[in-house]
Amino acid sequence: MQNFVFHNSTKIIFGKDQEQVVGQESVAYGKKLLLHYGGGSIKSSGLYDRVVSSLKEQGVEIFELGGVKPNPRVSLVRDGVALCKENDIDFILAVGGGSVIDSAKAIAAGCKYDGDVWDFYTGKAAVTDSLPLGVVLTIPAAGSESSAGTVITNEEGSYKRATGHISLRPRFAILNPVLSYTLPSYQTACGVTDMISHILERYFTNEKNVELTDRLSEATLRTIINNAHTVLEDPTNYDARAEIMWAGTIAHNDLLDTGRIGDWGSHDVEHEISGIYDIAHGAGLAIVFPAWMKYVYKHDINRFVQFANRVWDVEIDLNNLEKTALEGIKRTEQFFSSIGMPIRLEEVNINEEHFDEMAKKGTERGPLGNFVKLQEKDVRQIFNLAK
Amino acid sequence: MQNFVFHNSTKIIFGKDQEQVVGQESVAYGKKLLLHYGGGSIKSSGLYDRVVSSLKEQGVEIFELGGVKPNPRVSLVRDGVALCKENDIDFILAVGGGSVIDSAKAIAAGCKYDGDVWDFYTGKAAVTDSLPLGVVLTIPAAGSESSAGTVITNEEGSYKRATGHISLRPRFAILNPVLSYTLPSYQTACGVTDMISHILERYFTNEKNVELTDRLSEATLRTIINNAHTVLEDPTNYDARAEIMWAGTIAHNDLLDTGRIGDWGSHDVEHEISGIYDIAHGAGLAIVFPAWMKYVYKHDINRFVQFANRVWDVEIDLNNLEKTALEGIKRTEQFFSSIGMPIRLEEVNINEEHFDEMAKKGTERGPLGNFVKLQEKDVRQIFNLAK
Numbered sequence: 001m002q003n004f005v006f007h008n009s010t011k012i013i014f015g016k017d018q019e020q021v022v023g024q025e026s027v028a029y030g031k032k033l034l035l036h037y038g039g040g041s042i043k044s045s046g047l048y049d050r051v052v053s054s055l056k057e058q059g060v061e062i063f064e065l066g067g068v069k070p071n072p073r074v075s076l077v078r079d080g081v082a083l084c085k086e087n088d089i090d091f092i093l094a095v096g097g098g099s100v101i102d103s104a105k106a107i108a109a110g111c112k113y114d115g116d117v118w119d120f121y122t123g124k125a126a127v128t129d130s131l132p133l134g135v136v137l138t139i140p141a142a143g144s145e146s147s148a149g150t151v152i153t154n155e156e157g158s159y160k161r162a163t164g165h166i167s168l169r170p171r172f173a174i175l176n177p178v179l180s181y182t183l184p185s186y187q188t189a190c191g192v193t194d195m196i197s198h199i200l201e202r203y204f205t206n207e208k209n210v211e212l213t214d215r216l217s218e219a220t221l222r223t224i225i226n227n228a229h230t231v232l233e234d235p236t237n238y239d240a241r242a243e244i245m246w247a248g249t250i251a252h253n254d255l256l257d258t259g260r261i262g263d264w265g266s267h268d269v270e271h272e273i274s275g276i277y278d279i280a281h282g283a284g285l286a287i288v289f290p291a292w293m294k295y296v297y298k299h300d301i302n303r304f305v306q307f308a309n310r311v312w313d314v315e316i317d318l319n320n321l322e323k324t325a326l327e328g329i330k331r332t333e334q335f336f337s338s339i340g341m342p343i344r345l346e347e348v349n350i351n352e353e354h355f356d357e358m359a360k361k362g363t364e365r366g367p368l369g370n371f372v373k374l375q376e377k378d379v380r381q382i383f384n385l386a387k
Numbered sequence: 388m389q390n391f392v393f394h395n396s397t398k399i400i401f402g403k404d405q406e407q408v409v410g411q412e413s414v415a416y417g418k419k420l421l422l423h424y425g426g427g428s429i430k431s432s433g434l435y436d437r438v439v440s441s442l443k444e445q446g447v448e449i450f451e452l453g454g455v456k457p458n459p460r461v462s463l464v465r466d467g468v469a470l471c472k473e474n475d476i477d478f479i480l481a482v483g484g485g486s487v488i489d490s491a492k493a494i495a496a497g498c499k500y501d502g503d504v505w506d507f508y509t510g511k512a513a514v515t516d517s518l519p520l521g522v523v524l525t526i527p528a529a530g531s532e533s534s535a536g537t538v539i540t541n542e543e544g545s546y547k548r549a550t551g552h553i554s555l556r557p558r559f560a561i562l563n564p565v566l567s568y569t570l571p572s573y574q575t576a577c578g579v580t581d582m583i584s585h586i587l588e589r590y591f592t593n594e595k596n597v598e599l600t601d602r603l604s605e606a607t608l609r610t611i612i613n614n615a616h617t618v619l620e621d622p623t624n625y626d627a628r629a630e631i632m633w634a635g636t637i638a639h640n641d642l643l644d645t646g647r648i649g650d651w652g653s654h655d656v657e658h659e660i661s662g663i664y665d666i667a668h669g670a671g672l673a674i675v676f677p678a679w680m681k682y683v684y685k686h687d688i689n690r691f692v693q694f695a696n697r698v699w700d701v702e703i704d705l706n707n708l709e710k711t712a713l714e715g716i717k718r719t720e721q722f723f724s725s726i727g728m729p730i731r732l733e734e735v736n737i738n739e740e741h742f743d744e745m746a747k748k749g750t751e752r753g754p755l756g757n758f759v760k761l762q763e764k765d766v767r768q769i770f771n772l773a774k
Binding site: 211212238259 | 393596602
């Protein structure tokens with residue numbers, strides 16, 4: 001087990017009706033607030049009115065910036081930074097899913113920086129301080145509600161890049177599973193895939209002695225898998241929605257990192273695809289992850305055997321560990337397919353046209369991943385396996 | 388799943404040599420520090436010198452209060468409060484195990500209160516604020532290093548009582564598994580028993596839909612069970628010591644509470660025993676928990692069957708669920724015995740003499756537990772089963 005620091009101070013406020021406390025939680029950070037959100041769904045659902053009413057009860061002055069899109073754009077972030085700086089905003093409230101939260105984090109970091117916020121994503125500058133932010137979560141998926149990271153897309157050049165800092169961890173996150181009832185099936189399934197991927201990125205590590213972290217990861221994976229079909233078939237099943245929502249946070253709150261270095265190669269490979277093609281991140285992961293697994297499993301057969309056995313209940317064939325490992329990969333792929341995810345690029349009409357370009361761009365800052373270091377040619381091979 | 392708030396802001400600094408950062412972590416809270424510890428072991432091991440040197444490097448002025456005993460006494464806490472108030476102490480550093488940390492927490496709370504600190508433990512007053520505190524952990528067991536609770540014994544009347552408040556959560560906890568290498572086997576086993584009990588207290592709940600919390604609990608239990616014999620047979624096995632130490636924190640950092648109300652009857656019953664007899668808390672729990680299980684399992688056979696199956700790999704006998712449940716209880720008891728714990732009161736020379744008195748005193752503020760509410764007569768029966 002490697003030395004580690006684990007410090008997650010996000011206050012999780014979980015359960016029915018909990019958005020009603022958003023005003024009292026927010027006002028602790030100041031009276032001038034930026035309300036950041038996506039499209040109209042929070043207005044048609046009534047959530048917007050409930051949030052605004054709770055904020056106004058506490059005398060909070062609200063500035064608004066809606067319009068965040070999936071794969072959130074740096075251009076809107078720049079607008080947000082300007083708005084906050086002009087109005088001396090104290091606190092940013094993100095109401096939405098991972099895209100809205102990541103966009104809010106980028107604004108929060110940009111407010112404490114004189115240069116262009118995109119500098120944080122290219123590595124030209126590092127985040128050292130941010131405006132405080134809070135979250136009302138509507139889409140269980142990205143885990144951004146208690147993570148310290150943010151992913152933003154720069155539409156000039158189709159770059160999708162990540163950065164992070166402890167100051168970007170939301171001060172509070174309100175998780176009401178009922179808010180996820182109205183999510184379309186496809187988006188629910190994308191969220192499930194994203195959270196599973198967050199765990200797998202951490203699970204495939206070269207660190208050998210991480211039993212507790214492994215078992216906590218397997219526990220979270222099994223819970224997600226066990227409840228995924230229920231939420232798709234019965235979207236208003238509170239208990240299943242609650243399991244999925246809480247698991248999505250645990251999948252990405254850094255607990256499952258403890259004692260080891262994760263991989264994150266699949267995420268980086270997927271970012272190349274969704275940077276160009278603008279497909280849902282979860283759908284991209286359902287395609288990339290099984291391909292990545294097929295490409296790297298020989299690097300540590302035992303870890304893939306453990307995964308197959310403990311997560312998918314595949315019996316261990318001691319005379320053919322490779323068969324056991326491959327069965328685990330097959331079950332993962334079948335599961336993604338069973339919840340309606342694409343598992344091949346052709347299913348989302350992506351052909352070989354940009355394979356070379358994506359492989360080159362993805363590795364231009366160095367090889368991807370840690371479990372196995374992926375060079376340009378490896379990324380190209382993974383695209384081939386994902387065709 | 389019930390609504391919940393989960394907010395654990397303790398910064399965990401885990402791994403080899405990590406006590407070297409104690410100075411820089413502490414100085415953030417002020418320059419005048421109370422160093423609180425137990426007996427001479429931290430001096431003979433060299434830990435005391437390393438801690439003092441790290442603090443002095445940061446220019447911290449150190450006030451000292453040693454002498455904390457197992458089942459920490461309110462009299463020493465009162466001395467600590469007086470010392471802190473006289474010297475305007477900014478920060479309390481606990482170096483030791485659960486007793487030292489709980490004593491430090493009591494002092495931290497007492498410093499912000501004009502009355503007698505014992506008032507917090509009788510319910511006469513509630514903690515609302517405390518001095519900040521930090522921890523260098525030497526004994527993985529109590530989980531107090533990131534919990535918000537404290538248990539103190541009042542030697543006048545042999546009362547052992549608990550209280551808690553979010554301000555009592557340590558700001559940081561340094562967990563170096565190497566510091567636990569020199570623990571005697573008995574104390575190691577007591578720690579293992581304590582952490583298992585912390586999980587079981589939360590696991591036996593009347594809440595039906597807590598799949599993720601159940602699975603995370605089972606993962607932590609399996610890890611502890613899997614490493615317990617290793618640390619006893621090979622006390623300097625870093626990886627096994629690390630699993631046990633990290634699991635001890637997870638067992639009690641409130642993650643395994645999420646979505647449900649735990650029981651805590653066994654802890655309360657044990658506090659009556661160790662309040663009078665001054666036996667190790669872990670040893671008391673190894674005796675009380677199996678007796679409690681035998682007394683209450685019929686209240687929810689399915690939960691005991693799940694426990695037997697998922698934690699102890701007992702196959703489920705669908706035609707005889709009671710047999711499966713009882714097998715899980717038997718395995719728990721056998722495990723405690725296998726690590727050198729007593730499992731009957733007679734093994735620690737406790738006879739029936741105080742059974743009535745302990746049952747009466749334990750329930751004088753109301754019934755104990757939540758899974759099953761234990762009245763005086765029930766507690767008396769549990770003592771009988773533990774004879």
